Amino acid sequence: MSARDAIFASIRRSLGVTGAEGPRLFEVGSRLEEAPAGVVPRRGQGDVEARVETFKAEADRVQASVSEVESLADAPAEVARFLRDNNCPASVRMGADEQLEAMPWSATPLQILRGASDGYDANAVSMAFAGIAETGTLALVSGAGNPTTLNFLPDNHIVVLRKDDVVADYESVFARLRTAYGKGGAPRTLNLISGPSRSAAIEQTLLLGAHGPRRLHIVIAG
Amino acid sequence: MSEVATTPKFKSNVHDALTDARLQGALVHARNFTFRRVAAAERLPEFEALRDSARAIKDHTLLHLDLYLEAYERKVRESGGHVHYTQDAEEARTIIVDLCRSLGAKTVTKGKSMISEEIGLNQALEAAGIDAVETDLGEYIIQLRGETPSHIIAPAIHVTKQDIEQDFRRAHRDLPPNRDLSEPEQLLAEARGILRAKFLSADVGITGANFLVAETGASVIVTNEGNGDLTQILPRAHIVVASLEKVVPTMEDTAQLLRVLARSATGQDASVYTTFSTGPRRPDDPDGPSEYHVVLLDNGRSSMLGGEFENMLRCIRCGACMNHCPVYQAVGGHAYGWVYPGPMGAVLTPSLIGVAEGGQLPNASTFCGRCEAVCPVRIPLPNMMRHWREREFERRLSPTPLRYGLGFWAFFARRPTLYRLATNLAARVLHRAGRRKGRFSSAPFASGWTQYRDLAAPERTTFQSQWRAKSGATK
Numbered sequence: 001m002s003a004r005d006a007i008f009a010s011i012r013r014s015l016g017v018t019g020a021e022g023p024r025l026f027e028v029g030s031r032l033e034e035a036p037a038g039v040v041p042r043r044g045q046g047d048v049e050a051r052v053e054t055f056k057a058e059a060d061r062v063q064a065s066v067s068e069v070e071s072l073a074d075a076p077a078e079v080a081r082f083l084r085d086n087n088c089p090a091s092v093r094m095g096a097d098e099q100l101e102a103m104p105w106s107a108t109p110l111q112i113l114r115g116a117s118d119g120y121d122a123n124a125v126s127m128a129f130a131g132i133a134e135t136g137t138l139a140l141v142s143g144a145g146n147p148t149t150l151n152f153l154p155d156n157h158i159v160v161l162r163k164d165d166v167v168a169d170y171e172s173v174f175a176r177l178r179t180a181y182g183k184g185g186a187p188r189t190l191n192l193i194s195g196p197s198r199s200a201a202i203e204q205t206l207l208l209g210a211h212g213p214r215r216l217h218i219v220i221a222g
Numbered sequence: 223m224s225e226v227a228t229t230p231k232f233k234s235n236v237h238d239a240l241t242d243a244r245l246q247g248a249l250v251h252a253r254n255f256t257f258r259r260v261a262a263a264e265r266l267p268e269f270e271a272l273r274d275s276a277r278a279i280k281d282h283t284l285l286h287l288d289l290y291l292e293a294y295e296r297k298v299r300e301s302g303g304h305v306h307y308t309q310d311a312e313e314a315r316t317i318i319v320d321l322c323r324s325l326g327a328k329t330v331t332k333g334k335s336m337i338s339e340e341i342g343l344n345q346a347l348e349a350a351g352i353d354a355v356e357t358d359l360g361e362y363i364i365q366l367r368g369e370t371p372s373h374i375i376a377p378a379i380h381v382t383k384q385d386i387e388q389d390f391r392r393a394h395r396d397l398p399p400n401r402d403l404s405e406p407e408q409l410l411a412e413a414r415g416i417l418r419a420k421f422l423s424a425d426v427g428i429t430g431a432n433f434l435v436a437e438t439g440a441s442v443i444v445t446n447e448g449n450g451d452l453t454q455i456l457p458r459a460h461i462v463v464a465s466l467e468k469v470v471p472t473m474e475d476t477a478q479l480l481r482v483l484a485r486s487a488t489g490q491d492a493s494v495y496t497t498f499s500t501g502p503r504r505p506d507d508p509d510g511p512s513e514y515h516v517v518l519l520d521n522g523r524s525s526m527l528g529g530e531f532e533n534m535l536r537c538i539r540c541g542a543c544m545n546h547c548p549v550y551q552a553v554g555g556h557a558y559g560w561v562y563p564g565p566m567g568a569v570l571t572p573s574l575i576g577v578a579e580g581g582q583l584p585n586a587s588t589f590c591g592r593c594e595a596v597c598p599v600r601i602p603l604p605n606m607m608r609h610w611r612e613r614e615f616e617r618r619l620s621p622t623p624l625r626y627g628l629g630f631w632a633f634f635a636r637r638p639t640l641y642r643l644a645t646n647l648a649a650r651v652l653h654r655a656g657r658r659k660g661r662f663s664s665a666p667f668a669s670g671w672t673q674y675r676d677l678a679a680p681e682r683t684t685f686q687s688q689w690r691a692k693s694g695a696t697k
Contacts (some may be wrong), residue, residue, distance in 0.1 A: 004307040007466070007520045011288045014527035019288050028289040028471070031282075032437050035472040038275045041268045041481070062494070095508065116508040119422045119456075135492040142507060148455050149509045152448050170477040177473075184297065186438040188510055189455065190498040197448040198494060201360035201376065202406040203383050204251040210359060211414060211421070212448025212495070 032184075037171050044134030044168035051133040051166045052220060058136025062195030063208060064216040072221045073104055075160045079125060080108040082217050088156055089122045097127040097145035100160070116147040117154060124150035128161040130173045131218070135194055138218065139173045141180075142189035151191050157213040159193075163222050227575055229559035232582040239553040240674055248380050249554050252373070255545035258489020259596065269485065276482045277599045279475045280536035283467075284527060290436045290469045291518075297439025301501030303514035311341035314519045318343060318428070318461060319350045321515055325459050327352055327425035333443060333450035334358035335430025336374055336539060337463050337519055339561045340574070343428070354428075355420045357449040359413055366393045372555030374562065375487050375541040380554050383409065417449070427453035427511065431464035432538070433479065434516070437472040440498040441516060444483065448495055459513035460499065466523050467535040473498075479538055482598035487540040522574050530609050531573050536599040537566055543593035543603060549586045558583060565593035565603040572610050581619050584610035642686060649680045656680075 091111035197212030308314040347354040360378035371377030433442040503510030544550040544564025555563035572580035584607035656679025
């Protein structure tokens with residue numbers, strides 16, 4: 001008997017089932033199909049203005065910085081300002097995201113590097129799939145548009161988030177994922193990011209910039 | 223299990239821990255968790271309802287575990303990943319070592335995983351000539367020290383910054399010997415530099431999983447440092463090692479559990495990085511692993527289903543029970559002698575390594591009930607410890623003095639008049655003997671107690687007679 005068979009036999013013996021019972025199959029099938037939401041906190045709910053306000057307050061609590069600009073076209077200037085104000089090198093790496101590519105980067109003094117990170121980049125810019133008001137969390141999905149390495153390797157991670165993509169809760173992100181990838185489908189990597197990297201491993205002292213970015217800056221574009 | 227348990231020596235472990243001044247100093251930091259948890263819970267009005275929801279999700283999943291595992295496995299295969307089932311630690315180690323060999327791996331980076339500790343994976347990789355590097359800062363520190371984690375989410379909580387400075391000076395010999403390492407910031411910066419190079423050169427990344435999502439086939443990890451992500455996206459292959467009961471039905475169910483996990487663990491509303499990984503890199507992906515494997519471990523869990531310790535399988539490894547345990551706070555995690563310390567360890571360890579080896583742990587409880595009160599999935603930990611005590615007694619595994627002592631007590635307890643007489647007499651005698659200080663700093667047959675703290679002298683009369691006098695007076 002294979003290990004797999006032995007394990008399933010042991011589970012079914014303990015539960016007193018065969019695995020072929022109709023009601024159990026129905027129960028599991030419908031739960032996977034319907035994906036009931038459970039208890040969803042009220043904190044993130046509200047219209048788009050309220051969601052953005054909650055998002056900003058929650059992101060601030062987890063040491064992310066946030067600024068707002070009028071439109072996506074204003075994002076490059078804000079990225080340049082942030083890097084200048086923090087004395088960071090004037091170069092950023094980014095993926096082939098269509099919205100990022102449509103922005104006027106040439107109007108800034110920034111050097112633009114394309115593709116995944118090799119671990120030696122100072123700064124990266126990503127486009128968020130969504131922002132979650134409830135906890136000030138960014139949702140980023142992998143792919144050529146936004147390589148996952150950009151979320152972790154550079155010292156400074158700057159994320160552009162469309163105002164309309166600020167949703168109330170995690171469940172709203174899952175609904176959007178099902179629209180984008182189909183039911184039961186998923187991006188290879190979904191990163192939910194709340195603030196910059198940190199560690200409290202040394203005597204419970206909280207320090208920012210453990211293995212991932214030391215700074216997380218979010219640019220919300222109207 | 224390859225990790226040799228010192229659990230049978232629990233009593234002497236405890237003695238060592240209580241007399242270790244350095245450890246006692248370090249353990250003070252563990253108490254911060256309790257305040258943060260309360261603050262996080264109070265900020266979320268739905269917290270108690272979420273605990274009920276989390277518990278119901280786990281119960282539902284365990285009741286249908288075979289079917290959710292099948293659904294999960296199907297989705298992993300559809301996304302191009304591989305699932306390997308293993309019955310025990312030996313099988314799991316063998317498969318992982320074979321996978322690493324077939325990938326030609328020389329260096330493996332590792333995210334924090336208690337299952338990896340449970341199966342003794344690092345020793346197996348080292349024995350196969352593969353360099354295994356722990357990347358969670360706490361795990362990295364204890365790996366340098368040749369130790370095991372003393373806490374399931376804060377593995378180096380027993381270590382002081384002075385210890386870490388010495389460890390780094392010993393291990394990082396290429397760096398200038400006169401560098402300043404007196405502050406936590408400097409220690410972190412040094413570890414970041416050393417481990418960044420390891421991340422970039424590793425051939426295989428091994429992580430655990432907080433959840434496995436049946437709906438999509440995703441493995442979910444939760445970290446604050448980002449080390450788990452660098453472990454799983456940079457190398458050629460990502461191997462997930464997880465126990466069977468980590469499976470949950472849907473993404474929505476995962477969100478319910480995530481909402482109680484971080485709050486119960488560190489008092490954060492959300493951990494910094496929650497990552498869902500589904501299969502290997504796709505055709506247009508510029509990064510990510512080319513191979514994705516999941517090693518599922520049973521190691522006795524399937525036999526716990528349907529039995530009196532089934533509820534333990536709800537555990538989501540937040541560590542709240544140990545953070546709130548007066549016994550854990552006094553002795554730390556290493557005294558428990560195996561992988562899982564604190565109340566959850568006291569219940570799980572006898573299930574996994576046997577009551578003969580682990581049976582002493584359930585005795586290390588004051589039954590204060592704080593562990594159950596804070597458990598995000600409401601596991602009745604004290605009750606289960608009581609079950610283990612009964613089993614230990616039934617199997618005649620408890621020490622002889624205890625068995626005689628209990629027999630002696632039971633003789634009186636079954637004879638109420640005699641019991642009252644004897645306890646009244648004892649109370650009066652002990653009260654008189656201890657009347658000057660109100661406590662005893664030594665007592666015959668009770669040195670196990672008085673060695674570490676005084677024994678309070680009883681009041682003149684017993685609780686029962688005071689109760690009778692009081693209720694008589696109010697009638």
